[in-house]
Amino acid sequence: MAMASIARRKAFFLTRNLSNSSSADAFKFSYSLTKFSRGFATSGSEENDVVIIGGGPGGYVAAIKAAQLGLKTTCIEKRGTLGGTCLNVGCIPSKALLHSSHMFHEAQHSFASHGVKFSSVEVDLPAMMAQKDKAVSTLTRGIEGLFKKNKVNYVKGYGKFISPSEVSVDTVDGANTVVKGKNIIIATGSDVKSLPGITIDEEKIVSSTGALALKKIPKKLVVIGAGYIGLEMGSVWRRLGSEVTVVEFAPDIVPSMDGEVRKQFQRMLEKQKMKFMLKTKVVGVDTSGDGVKLTLEPASGGDQTTLEADVVLVSAGRTPFTAGLGLDKIGVETDKVGRIPVNERFATNVSGVFAIGDVIPGPMLAHKAEEDGVACVEFIAGKHGHVDYDKVPGVVYTHPEVASVGKTEEQVKALGVEYRVGKFPLLANSRAKAIDDAEGLVKIIAEKETDKILGVHIMAPNAGELIHEAALALTYDASSEDIARVCHAHPTMSEALKEAAMATHDKPIHI
Numbered sequence: 001m002a003m004a005s006i007a008r009r010k011a012f013f014l015t016r017n018l019s020n021s022s023s024a025d026a027f028k029f030s031y032s033l034t035k036f037s038r039g040f041a042t043s044g045s046e047e048n049d050v051v052i053i054g055g056g057p058g059g060y061v062a063a064i065k066a067a068q069l070g071l072k073t074t075c076i077e078k079r080g081t082l083g084g085t086c087l088n089v090g091c092i093p094s095k096a097l098l099h100s101s102h103m104f105h106e107a108q109h110s111f112a113s114h115g116v117k118f119s120s121v122e123v124d125l126p127a128m129m130a131q132k133d134k135a136v137s138t139l140t141r142g143i144e145g146l147f148k149k150n151k152v153n154y155v156k157g158y159g160k161f162i163s164p165s166e167v168s169v170d171t172v173d174g175a176n177t178v179v180k181g182k183n184i185i186i187a188t189g190s191d192v193k194s195l196p197g198i199t200i201d202e203e204k205i206v207s208s209t210g211a212l213a214l215k216k217i218p219k220k221l222v223v224i225g226a227g228y229i230g231l232e233m234g235s236v237w238r239r240l241g242s243e244v245t246v247v248e249f250a251p252d253i254v255p256s257m258d259g260e261v262r263k264q265f266q267r268m269l270e271k272q273k274m275k276f277m278l279k280t281k282v283v284g285v286d287t288s289g290d291g292v293k294l295t296l297e298p299a300s301g302g303d304q305t306t307l308e309a310d311v312v313l314v315s316a317g318r319t320p321f322t323a324g325l326g327l328d329k330i331g332v333e334t335d336k337v338g339r340i341p342v343n344e345r346f347a348t349n350v351s352g353v354f355a356i357g358d359v360i361p362g363p364m365l366a367h368k369a370e371e372d373g374v375a376c377v378e379f380i381a382g383k384h385g386h387v388d389y390d391k392v393p394g395v396v397y398t399h400p401e402v403a404s405v406g407k408t409e410e411q412v413k414a415l416g417v418e419y420r421v422g423k424f425p426l427l428a429n430s431r432a433k434a435i436d437d438a439e440g441l442v443k444i445i446a447e448k449e450t451d452k453i454l455g456v457h458i459m460a461p462n463a464g465e466l467i468h469e470a471a472l473a474l475t476y477d478a479s480s481e482d483i484a485r486v487c488h489a490h491p492t493m494s495e496a497l498k499e500a501a502m503a504t505h506d507k508p509i510h511i
Contacts, residue, residue: 048074050380051167051181052373053159053325056084057366058357059187060143062373067150069381074153074179080172082143082154084189086366088136089209094232095397096132097212101239102399113436123240125217132212155179161326164350168326183352183380186332186340187373188325190318190358195224198285198314204292205285205312208233218242218310222294224282226253228396230315231269235398238274245275245307247282249299254396258408258457261443265402265459268439277307285312320359335361345385346376354380368392391474395464400426400440403467406455406474409445418448422480422504424496426460428511431491437461442500444470444480451479451505460493469497480504 050066052059055077063075081088107121147154157171159179167179192207194200202210211233217240223230226248238244246253253266253276266276277296283304284295292312297304320338327334333349334340340348340355347354356376357369368387375385393405412419422444432438440459447454456470473483483501488494499508 046072046180047165048072048153048179048181050074050183050185050377051179052076052185052187053167054084054187054189054357055079055082055143055154056187056189056357056369057086058189058369058373059084059185060147061370062185062187062356062377063152064146064150065374066377066380067152069377069383071377071381072153074155074181075147076155076157076159076167076169076179078156078158078172080156081140082147083136083140084366085191087139087143089212091366092139093132093136093212094208094229094236096135097128097236098232098397098399100128100131101236105239105399110436123217125215125240129213160324161330161332161353164330164352181352183354185346185373185376186322186325186327186348186353186355186359187357187369188321188359189369190364191321192314193317193319195282195314195316198224198282198312200314201287204287204310205314207314211237211311211313214311220291220309221245221311221313222247222292222307222309223313223315225315225317226250226276226278227315227317228254228394230313231274232397233313233315234274235269235272238272243275244273245277245309247277247280247294247296247307249279249281251279253278254402256394256408257396257402258404258443258455259410261402261404261441261457261459264441265396265398268400268459269398318358318364322359345379346372362389363392363394365392365394388475391471393467393471395467397464400437400459400461401463402457402459403463404455404457405467405471406453407445408455408457409443412445412454417454419454420446420448420451420480420504422446422500422502422508424499424503424508424511426493426496428499429491429493429496430510431493431495432460434491442466442496444483444497444500444504446480446504451481453478453480453483453504456497456500458497460496462493466494466497469494481506 049071050073052063052075055075060082063073066073104123155169157169159167159169162168165180169177169179200207208229221237221242221244223234223246226246234244234246254262279299280296281299282294283297286293291308291310294307295304296307322334322338331350332353339361340359342348342355342360346356354376356372358364371387375387378385395401395403424442426432426438426440443457445455453473458466480501484505488498499510502508
């Protein structure tokens with residue numbers, strides 16, 4: 001099997017290289033891809049090869065890649081700081097608070113067992129928020145530096161189409177400019193999804209944005225929605241001392257997660273004293289008092305109950321930000337939820353207009369948007385771009401983290417494919433035991449006949465880092481034996497992935 005796998009690798013590389021070459025030769029443009037002299041500007045009056053509306057992970061990455069490919073590029077961002085939701089009020093600040101709150105929790109509950117003792121520990125919330133803000137500002141300035149380095153024009157303002165090749169921008173300084181482009185990419189991301197009858201004021205009832213900037217630790221926090229964001233933010237405030245209750249309409253938390261892993265994940269969160277009310281809907285909200293009083297009832301109907309909180313976090317998903325862009329003016333089609341249908345080259349139904357990231361179908365993830373951006377501008381430049389949405393990793397950044405790539409066991413069953421499952425618990429991993437952080441497992445699903453890996457699911461302290469070995473394996477159609485035969489350093493948590501692969505292919509050693 002191992003030698004056959006090596007042969008498959010060689011065949012894959014040969015096929016991919018031939019495919020890339022033919023695609024590049026076949027896709028021609030009428031304009032020359034000449035390198036221009038480009039400045040860091042607040043105006044885009046000259047015609048660009050590429051204009052990107054939106055400076056989030058998809059937009060700014062697309063802009064840099066386009067400039068690197070020799071295309072005259074302008075990026076328009078309404079926020080006035082680059083990085084989009086992810087960097088400013090999403091991925092980055094939430095990970096800063098997750099790390100800070102985890103350090104506090106460890107100091108409270110784990111340091112003594114490691115021989116580190118002190119009389120007391122307390123939260124300095126303003127200092128914690130300042131550290132988060134410093135991380136955000138440093139990274140946003142870093143992207144501006146990358147724009148200057150790659151000579152990407154940067155226009156700060158709100159852009160909307162006035163024609164398929166022109167964008168009117170109301171700039172942050174109160175002026176207006178028109179940016180012209182041969183190719184325009186819509187990369188405006190997504191916004192918080194609201195719920196009927198619930199008004200977000202970012203004080204008592206908050207979105208994820210407000211949950212990242214609370215001025216004091218709420219005694220009671222209710223999270224509406226048991227997805228990635230809700231569980232991460234709930235974890236932050238639970239560690240800092242809040243009583244956290246998660247209300248979810250569905251019967252399960254994180255419905256996209258592998259069922260077996262999800263059950264262990266929920267048990268772990270419950271051990272951390274997070275409470276769950278599943279199959280429950282919110283039917284009323286009263287903010288007239290000092291706090292918030294929610295009226296709840298079973299999802300299938302039944303007797304109503306009340307639940308009180310100091311703060312309610314609405315985390316019911318996100319919706320594409322496509323309104324107010326003038327799409328109807330130029331005829332760009334959207335579906336019933338506001339997403340923009342595109343073809344395999346990210347082209348919309350209007351010639352010269354493209355879309356990437358959260359505004360198109362697919363997972364709403366920053367790293368997926370980045371891949372979209374690179375692939376889109378590669379197509380525009382006459383090259384070959386590709387994103388395999390079946391191999392996009394997903395991570396919940398709680399502690400332990402939960403990461404996955406590929407298919408869940410439920411999805412494989414639904415396909416009718418015969419498969420094998422290999423699992424390895426972190427309790428049997430020497431590194432996890434050495435650092436006294438051994439809650440979790442690795443689960444691998446492989447096709448029975450060929451041993452090809454179909455999905456990998458990891459619950460571990462560093463699952464978000466460990467998952468990329470699995471992503472690489474899936475990308476190159478590796479077998480579980482391929483991973484099992486790779487020498488992994490000892491002692492590392494990555495050995496748990498090797499052992500799970502051994503359990504899938506044959507038998508593990510350490511259990």
